[in-house]
Amino acid sequence: MTATTAATPALPSGAPSRPRNVATLAVLILALGGMMAFAALIAAYRALAHYQSLPPKGVKLDNYLGVMTTFTLVLSAPLVEWAWSAVRRDERRQAIAALGLTIGMGIAFVDLDWYLVSRLGFGVATPYGTVFYAMVILAGINAGVGILFLLGALLRVLGGQASGSEPEPVRVVGWYWEFVVVAWVLVALTLYPIVK
Amino acid sequence: MPSTLLNPATKVFAVVAGLGIAIGLGFEIAVGESSGTVLLVAQGLVAAGVAVAVAALAGRDAAPAVPADAPPPSASASTPGVPAQGSMFPGLCAMGLGLGAVGAATGAVIMILALVVTGVGAAGWFGQSWREHPSWTPRVRERVRYRLLVPSALPFAMLALAASIAIGVSRILLTVPEKAAVGVALVLAVSLLVAFFVLASRPGLGRSALTALVVMAVLSVGGAGIAGATRGERRIEKVPGGPGTVRITARNIKFDLTEMTLARGEVVVFRNRDTGTFHNVAFYAQTPDGGQGRPLFNGQPIDRGQITYHPPPPPAGTYLFACDFHANMRGTLIVSG
Numbered sequence: 355m356t357a358t359t360a361a362t363p364a365l366p367s368g369a370p371s372r373p374r375n376v377a378t379l380a381v382l383i384l385a386l387g388g389m390m391a392f393a394a395l396i397a398a399y400r401a402l403a404h405y406q407s408l409p410p411k412g413v414k415l416d417n418y419l420g421v422m423t424t425f426t427l428v429l430s431a432p433l434v435e436w437a438w439s440a441v442r443r444d445e446r447r448q449a450i451a452a453l454g455l456t457i458g459m460g461i462a463f464v465d466l467d468w469y470l471v472s473r474l475g476f477g478v479a480t481p482y483g484t485v486f487y488a489m490v491i492l493a494g495i496n497a498g499v500g501i502l503f504l505l506g507a508l509l510r511v512l513g514g515q516a517s518g519s520e521p522e523p524v525r526v527v528g529w530y531w532e533f534v535v536v537a538w539v540l541v542a543l544t545l546y547p548i549v550k
Numbered sequence: 551m552p553s554t555l556l557n558p559a560t561k562v563f564a565v566v567a568g569l570g571i572a573i574g575l576g577f578e579i580a581v582g583e584s585s586g587t588v589l590l591v592a593q594g595l596v597a598a599g600v601a602v603a604v605a606a607l608a609g610r611d612a613a614p615a616v617p618a619d620a621p622p623p624s625a626s627a628s629t630p631g632v633p634a635q636g637s638m639f640p641g642l643c644a645m646g647l648g649l650g651a652v653g654a655a656t657g658a659v660i661m662i663l664a665l666v667v668t669g670v671g672a673a674g675w676f677g678q679s680w681r682e683h684p685s686w687t688p689r690v691r692e693r694v695r696y697r698l699l700v701p702s703a704l705p706f707a708m709l710a711l712a713a714s715i716a717i718g719v720s721r722i723l724l725t726v727p728e729k730a731a732v733g734v735a736l737v738l739a740v741s742l743l744v745a746f747f748v749l750a751s752r753p754g755l756g757r758s759a760l761t762a763l764v765v766m767a768v769l770s771v772g773g774a775g776i777a778g779a780t781r782g783e784r785r786i787e788k789v790p791g792g793p794g795t796v797r798i799t800a801r802n803i804k805f806d807l808t809e810m811t812l813a814r815g816e817v818v819v820f821r822n823r824d825t826g827t828f829h830n831v832a833f834y835a836q837t838p839d840g841g842q843g844r845p846l847f848n849g850q851p852i853d854r855g856q857i858t859y860h861p862p863p864p865p866a867g868t869y870l871f872a873c874d875f876h877a878n879m880r881g882t883l884i885v886s887g
Contacts, residue, residue: 382603386596393592401585412877472851477828477875479803506676515683 378526381503385533388496392537395492396544399485410482416473420546423466424539427497430459431535434504438528444518446511453508453524456531460501463538467494489541493534500534503527556605563601570594637678642671657854659780715768718775725778795819800829800873808881810871814863818849825854827875833861833883834870842870842880851875 402408409415437452471490478487507527510516516523556564574590577583646668653661680686719738723731745763794816799806801823812818822829830851835843846869847861866885873879 379603379607382607383600386599386603389599390592390596393588393596397585397588397592399585400588403584472848475874479827479875502672509676509680513680513685515680515685 378522378529381526381530385530388533389537391492392489392540395485395489396540399489399544402481402485406482408482410480413476413482415546416470417546419466419470419473420542423463423470424542426459426466427463427535427538430456430463431532433459434528434531437507438521438524441511441516441521441524442518446517449511449516449524450508453504453511457501457504457508460497460504460531460534464494464497464501467497486545489545493538493541496537497534500527500531503530560601560605563597563604567594567598567601570597637675639671639675639678643668643675644671646671659776711768714775715771718771718778721775721778722771724783725781727784797821798831800824800879803827803876803879805871805873805879805881809884810881811884811886812861812863813886814866816863818859818861819856820849820852820859821856822852822854828853829873829875829879831859832872832874833864834872835864836868836870842872848874 399408433452433456437449437456440446440448440452467490471487471494474486476486477483504527507516507524510523570590571594574587574594577590578587646664646666649660649664649667653659653664681691722734726734745767749760794813795818796810796812796816797819798810799821803824810818818831820829820831828851830849832848833846835846837843846864847859849859849861850857851874864885869883869885871881871883
């Protein structure tokens with residue numbers, strides 16, 4: 355009896371040495387899902403504009419605070435890129451400094467976000483208040499998660515588990531942090547009359 | 551070959567992305583309603599992002615064709631070092647996030663529990679992935695243990711244990727009636743004396759028995775403490791000569807006072823009975839025309855329950871008090887000397 359040669363699906367031989375891309379893919383999809391959540395909130399805010407003037411009469415937004423919060427977060431974006439660049443070049447000390455500074459800026463942003471919420475002067479009981487609070491609080495939670503990721507990357511660098519030969523932990527955290535920055539910029543441009 | 555350049559998932563997401571952006575632009579031209587456009591275009595951009603990510607990172611998801619009579623693939627691990635193990639930590643994180651969603655709707659106790667569960671899950675997950683890395687050798691493990699865990703984690707754990715016991719006992723003592731609190735404190739003190747006497751007199755007490763004793767003690771004190779915190783403090787009488795108290799309540803988006811008289815050093819006890827709606831008590835200077843001037847004190851907002859404010863006393867005079875969330879909630883504040 356001759357052996358059959360029909361093609362049969364099977365596991366590929368010679369599997370990759372390490373499934374590094376799983377975390378990268380997971381974090382990217384997490385960030386893209388988060389972006390969709392922010393898009394939904396921005397759409398809800400824009401839908402409100404059909405029923406009332408935004409911001410509503412009587413609501414005074416502190417544009418200076420909104421701009422400073424945005425600047426704080428935007429300034430952290432080059433820092434995380436510096437960390438990524440330093441890890442690729444095996445500059446461990448620079449990477450530690452850059453990640454530490456990014457974490458510091460992130461904490462400053464969360465603090466400013468909290469301060470901003472505590473000084474709003476209006477409640478959540480209106481449609482405008484609900485959407486406003488949802489956006490700024492989600493941005494704060496988002497940054498909190500990003501800070502935890504940055505802390506993990508810092509520990510990886512300190513422990514020698516992220517280096518020039520294995521930079522993925524810092525790269526993926528850098529991408530997530532860029533998402534945090536972009537999401538807040540979109541939120542700030544929607545809520546605050548920064549451009550006007 | 552084209553079929554190997556892009557995997558099926560990438561193709562599906564690319565089509566979804568194209569459709570989302572095209573429909574979004576068409577919606578903007580036809581309807582001109584910006585919220586729908588934002589949603590559709592964002593959905594298209596996100597799908598495009600997923601398509602690029604899957605194409606760049608996920609690799610081919612089609613299995614190669616091999617002859618039916620080919621020998622089975624070898625069972626050797628494809629990852630160097632210790633093979634990755636199944637883990638309970640992702641499930642714990644998911645449970646914590648689910649609890650967080652419940653906590654957002656129910657209250658602070660569930661929210662704190664959710665944060666603790668998520669934190670433990672995330673830390674455990676990170677620790678497990680750390681230990682599965684090829685660089686985690688017995689030598690590194692010993693180094694981390696003696697240079698990090700023993701000198702830092704152990705004192706922190708002991709501090710947390712002592713703090714949780716102290717907080718638990720204080721909650722119990724503040725909840726039960728005053729006379730019962732004395733009895734509870736005595737019983738706790740005697741129990742501690744007896745427990746340590748037994749421990750000291752039995753040098754051969756096993757480690758597992760000691761652990762069981764500590765766990766039982768912590769669980770009973772912690773459980774009673776949580777029960778006490780949930781029930782709330784008993785009514786505590788005002789100490790003669792101590793700081794006075796001004797009570798104010800918010801209900802149906804209104805304060806129960808239109809005029810508040812505050813002496814220097816007095817505290818303000820604010821109760822919010824509009825569960826789910828944030829209120830606070832803030833003090834403002836009064837403009838010459840009776841309007842709201844510069845802020846003097848902004849109390850922490852709460853959406854339920856009670857909070858005690860310790861406002862810095864402004865000079866004697868007439869001011870405004872208000873809720874920062876609702877313009878109609880305001881009244882006159884008179885500060886006496």
